[in-house]
Amino acid sequence: MQKQILVLLFILGWYSGFAQNSEAQAESYYKKGEFKKALIIYENLLKEKPTSYKYSTKLVDIHQQLEQYKEAEKVILDQLAKRREPDMVVTLGYNYQLIDSLETANKLYEEAINFADEKPYYIYTIAKRFEDYSLLDQAIRLYEKGKILTPERNYNTQLARIYGDLGDIEKMFENYIEFINYKPNYLSNIKRAIADFISENKDNENNIYLRRLLLKKIQQEPQPYWYEMLSWLYVQEKAYNKSFIQEKALYKRNPESLERIIDLANMARKDNDDDTAKSILNYVLESTQDQTIALTAHQYILEIDSKNADKKTLEQIDETYQNLFTEFGKSQLTIPLQLAYGKFLAFDKKDTETATEFLKESLKLNIRYYRKAKIKLLLADILVLQEKFNEALIFYSQIQAEMKNSTIAQEARFKVAKTSYYKGDFDWAESQLKILKSSTSQLIANDALDLKLLITDNKFEDSLQTSLKLYAKADLYAFQNKTNDAISLLDKILEEHQGENIIGQTLYKQAKLYEKKKDYIKAETNYQEIIKNYRDGILTDDAYYYLAELYNSYLEKPEEAKKLYEKIIFEHQDSIYFIEARRKFRMLRGDSIN
Template structure:
């Protein structure tokens, strides 16, 4: 008997669910007459279900049957004390332009908050759902005044945001976070919709003033954290650093936040800010590993900024650090960096090779051994000792199968073969790497494969491709002038071949590295005007936009080029960045 009862219940419940779905579909599709029949049936069988009541009311309203909707609501209110129904009734009058009865019922709903402040949540949400925002604000504010432990600041913030009242929105979010600090990241996401990378943006200024006032009047590290976050969005890393120092000096716990800030500043091409932050880490940490890492990053930045006359000092800095901290597993990153510096900057590849071969004897893990071998192999390529380099790259592949480092080594095997002019073998390795789990390696592999496959059949001797590969090697060897000259030879002697746009792009990139931006600009413009249907058109447009934006101080020209990426090259890998930079130049908020 019990089983039969359960089965009957399940069948009945399933029928109700189906009818509910059908009614919702009718309403969604604008078939209100059919929806009305369905909801009447559902509500008649379950008059306690408020969702069916409201759905039936809204269906009547869509059919302009306001008296029927009013009757439903007044009957319901005569039986049940449910304040949101007053809101629905008032809205029904509002649809008929009866503002007196509408406001009367809205007031009745809000007055219920005097009796039970906890009702404010559902009453306010009903007002919000009906876009009655002023009434929703009044409801939430009244409840918080009557019962201070209630916190509707999040709801108020969203309403103020909808209304465009940015200052009140910011204040409401901040007031909410004061009581609910676990929501800090959610609030930052909300803020990011309204602020810009431009520190002079009005919304940025408003938020900055609010946070500074908070720090002065009610010191709390949360406000320093928010202000630091705002400065990071504005790419003002020195000001963010000031806030992070304040947090660190109060807590004296971890330098992780400051380390992260230093890395952000470095990746965002603000080396001076990054240097200041890394130096602070060196001066304030007692942790040897953190100190070594900071020294390593400082030397990396100094090397990138150096001219030849600075190399002697940098060399001595490396030697001093290796003497201070020892040549051991702890300083592997420093050792690899020093080997690279000896070979690529001091032009002492043999010293670098001998130094790194000694590092191989330290008894470190396979991962660190492979990293040392990777640098060794790169230096051997620099010296055009290709076969020995290939041995090391192959050892890395075997030691760390399927790892990102292994895939990078396989790519370098292909690149080395390409430098040698063995295009067939290089292409076979690149085919495998197209499916690499490392997106960067996969992209690099695809680019090189396309270069080879598009140009290897141009002539039987593959002269242009061999010249290009040699120019590529010269660039790797830091012989930029020779590389540029050889690329010029290709441009002069192979004018009708498919390799020309790639040659123009490569040469432009070398011009940029030498800060010859006008020459780079001319190359990019040649690609844009002469190879509109080519696969490098978006590369050239984006690179030229970057030059205008960051080197030639011509933001309007940059904006026009970013716009071309957005509207003409929506499938480009630069699309997301172009859209973001276009909006920033236009002064939009960041989404």
């Protein structure tokens, strides 16, 4: 008896595996569009398992793909004879619609919709089948019916998605807002869902719809999530001052954390809205008793003030740093402020010697390895600034040894490669960059790949590597903020090395430096030269994108910008700029959906 059971189990297991393999093969044929081959397998599978809803539904779909509507009808009717499932009634109706029997189709659709009155728990199943066939009006009717018949369930996200597909953005927003009221903890998901429908332009119709809905909700029921949503909308519009008003309202209701407000200040300063950023940070200083938060706010204010500051202002900022160290001391707590001060001394005051001495003193403090690594990284950067390459390489190498396999160790390895490249030691730089191609940090991996390609493409151009050495020196000047010297050296390459591979890269590097100097006309000329004469190179999409940005943001040529964004959309789909180019193209075209 036991032997017979084992044999039976073996046969059942073998059959189950055989059926799974057959189904996988049929699905593979289906995905490739080889419907006739898929049809044969699914017909056999259905014969072996005649009650399978999955196989019958797939068979109907394949028959319809092959325009075999009578055969599809037979499969549907066989299933309905066994059990009149309402979603299969929808399928039958759709089959009639495909042969233009609309009256019969609509009767069947009504039957399926009315079925929900008796058994409302079928609403989602029936509506989903309507959605599968793009019968969106019928799906809407069912979901709206569901709101009445099953108020304990929620169909707002389904309705919102359908209204979005139909282009009825106002109703889409209304349903998403209703869903937030139902499940406030899904707020982040809803933000992601509607982000593509919102523009940076506050006068965009969609923005106006959403803003109006949120303001109405705040008046009716001032829940925290409405303030948060409105704050998010203002951030999308880069109206950071208005977002700050909402964040203050939120903080006053629940004064537990200033993290959101500090994040907002960071976004404002990254977008060069320095006045708003400083207002936010001063509010943080007025509101906190936490030393770490206060130090962060002080640091960000000083970094804002350091931008383009004259000599007198730089001295005042230096004095403020000193006062903060007197108040808070030099310890583990103030390491971020010490790093900021070291950077300020080297890059703003150009006092690299004092910066180096200050950071070497910071290294003597009793602090964690990661903090020491951060100090060493900045110290090494400043040594590169001074062209003390060998000393810089020692600090970078120490970080790699002490913080193995960490992101900061990978960053140090990249900087070893970059320093070697500045020195003209291209072979060693290339060997380090090869290792970094698989870095866990995508940003480091991308930077490593870019530098490796630059070296590989140009180091064999001539035996002396003259043009590459000039380019590396110009790159160093750019790092040292000697912008004019860098531009002059790049001019030398353009004059003396015409016809070499490095010319396209030189034009691009110079264009970015012209942008830094706000010399947008010269930058425009360089980008146009790349597009005209180096369109087969790897920098074509970069040139298209940044030239479009110039036209869009500085040179007031929106139509020209639109053409260039369109070039990226249709000719460079694999470009890293594709998504942003598409968004900005749609905005310039005036699409209601961004």
